[in-house]
Amino acid sequence: MTGFSADWLNLRELADQQARNSALLRYAAAFASTEVDAQSVVLDLGAGTGSTFRAFEHISPSLESPLTWRFVDNDRELLEEAARRGHEGRPIETYELDLNRVEDLPLGGVRLITASALFDLVSGPFVDRLIGAVNRAALDRPMGFYAALNYDGTTCWDPAHSLDQAVLDAFNDDQVTEKGFGPALGPGACDYIKQALEGVGYSVKLAASPWKLDGKNSQLVAELIQGIGNAVQSHPELAADDIAAWLEFRLSHAAFGSCIVGHIDLLAIRE
Ligand SMILES: C[S@@+](CC[C@H](N)C(=O)[O-])C[C@H]1O[C@@H](n2cnc3c(N)ncnc32)[C@H](O)[C@@H]1O
Structure with missing residues (x-):
């Protein structure tokens, strides 16, 4: 899959921290910190530069x-x-x-598995293999999964443009293509993971965690628009001229308009 640059992760981190559902984050941090000893571990999958760690540190400092x-x-x-x-x-x-090498994941002592902006990239079979590996490693102890900021397929722009829906449909088609793990779950990620984890005894909560972006986030919005443009450029139902017109309109409003991008956070716990 194409790499994620530290610049892109830095650019989105503040919006991510503001978007994370604070109730689920607090539940996750409380679960991780209860009945722990010096060997207890949080395993952050697709950690990037450590944004999820910093979100936890913010509400539950090291000491x-x-x-x-x-x-x-x-x-x-x-x-x-x-x-x-x-x-x-x-x-x-x-x-x-x-991560595809799930059997090599360092699961010893893990009490909580975390991930942010990852599970919409993965496939159903990957989730099944991951859950299987976790069950084999930790059936005898409490375990939690915290998967935040999974894109839910919705994006709402203000001001509107006549091509918004067509571009969103094309973008969502791209979201379920291969991202390095087999066909991606995309906007269906949380429903799939919820069902899979409930099937093996977890109690699962979902909560909305939308990006609410405006002129203060203009650089992130501009990158988002370019990313959407790249993702839809070879979609058969969008003409190149239409994509160019949509991009021009959207970029010209990046500093003035607003945008809501839907995400869902998931917390699953098995006591
Ligand atoms: C969208 S970024 C999210 C990073 C971080 N969790 C955050 O919220 O800022 C996805 C991360 O998953 C990592 N990743 C993607 N595919 C991977 C794979 N097959 N194995 C390990 N890491 C992978 C990327 O390198 C990147 O750091």
């Missing part, structure tokens, strides 16, 4: 519990940046690993 954070990603530079930005009071481990 309050002895958790170790274990970052897994296949991008060495992002992992190095994550370790560099780690917190002195918190043990951090990094693992450069392709």
Whole structure:
């Protein structure tokens, strides 16, 4: 799959932190910090530069519990940046690993598995294999999954443009194409994961976590628009002229308009 740059992850981090559903984040942090010992671990899948770690640190600072954070990603530079930005009071481990190798995931001592902006990229069979590996490693102890910021297929622009719906439909078609794990779950990710985890005894909560962007986020909005343009450029039902017109209109409003991008956060716990 195409890489994720630290610049893009930095650009979206503030919007992500504001969007995360605070109730689910607090539940997840409380679960992670309850009955832990020095061997207890949070395993962050597709950690990038550590945005999820920083969200947890914000509400549950290092000194309050002895958790170790274990970052897994296949991008060495992002992992190095994550370790560099780690917190002195918190043990951090990094693992450069392709998540598809679920049998090699470092699951020892893990109490909570976290991920942000990841599960809409993965496939149903990947989720099934991941849950199977977690069950084999940790059937005898409590386990949680916190999967935040999964795109839900909705994007709403103000001011509107006549091509918004056609572009959104094309973008959502792209969201379910291969992203390195087999056909991606895209906007169906949370429903799939919820059902899969409930099937093996987890209790699952979902909550909305939309990006609410306006002129203050103009750089992120402009990157988002360009990303959508790239994703839809070879869609058979969109003419190149229409895409160009939509891009021109959207970019000209990036600093003045607003935009809501739907996401869903998921928290699953098995006591
Ligand atoms: C959208 S970014 C999210 C990063 C971070 N969780 C955040 O919220 O800022 C997706 C992350 O998953 C990682 N990733 C994608 N495919 C991967 C794979 N097959 N194995 C390991 N990491 C992968 C990328 O390198 C990237 O860091």
